[in-house]
Amino acid sequence: MYSIAVPDNYGAVIGVALGAIPVLGFIHGAIVSGLRKPSKVVYPHTYATVEECKSNAKAEQFNCAQRAHANFLENASQTMLFTLVAGLKYPQLATAIGSAWLLCRALFLYGYVYSGKPQGKGRMMGGFFWFAQGALWGLSVFGVGRDLLSL
Template sequence: MAAIEVPSDYGFVLLSAVSTFFVSAWLSNRVNSFRKAAKIPYPFEYASYEQCQTASPASRKAMHRFNCAQRGHQNFNENHVTFLGSLLITGLVNPRVAAAAGAVWSVNRVLYAIGYTNGPESGKGRYYGGLGMITHYVVMIWAAKVAVGFVMA
């Protein structure tokens, strides 16, 4: 079995990982502001289809934006664990490149969230953060390669 040596530049990877926590907090606060504007009380996760259909145009838009903000945050949560784990693994072999990939991912998660709520119809603006998803898959594949390298060592 190979010994794992933490590179001296691994701190950059950790900073990149920590940046994702701040993105998550920002997304959470953003959802709360959209919730307030849409007047959707807790514990309701979304404005229902029926609520949106019977609301005034201004309320309907606020509810739609809330639903998009909520979905954007949930999408972050769905992808955060796999990205974070992959980032920490890849950082063991090339910490600076991994940290840069983490920064790209974090920035693109913000762009995704903004685009989803402010972009063209039906949340298609989420594609503004598309580079983040490409980065996500590259880092996952890279983590698999690193893991295989450790097994084969």
């Protein structure tokens, strides 16, 4: 039988991975929902058309919010997993990098939706989330994964 030792300070890792990241996902969804009515994009449609965006600035903003949310969903689950796994060996580092990822994702959302830059180019202000995500992946695979393979 194998066991995995969880460090004493693993609660902070759980707080970031299973607490803060899902809360940011909820915020994404709330922003998209709040922009749906002013954008005049009715269910079940996911995005406004190019023509709708040309005549309604809220439609363009809705598309940016929807895309920011989709990009978040594309990356959140693996980041949660990487944070939890990396935290088994490096709890403080995983918490810090996971928190940096959250900050960058919040900046990505803000820049994409509220910066007013054309074609969502404001998202670049939070684009450094890729570095945090890569660091968590590296800690998981090379730091913890190596230890797990030796069991």
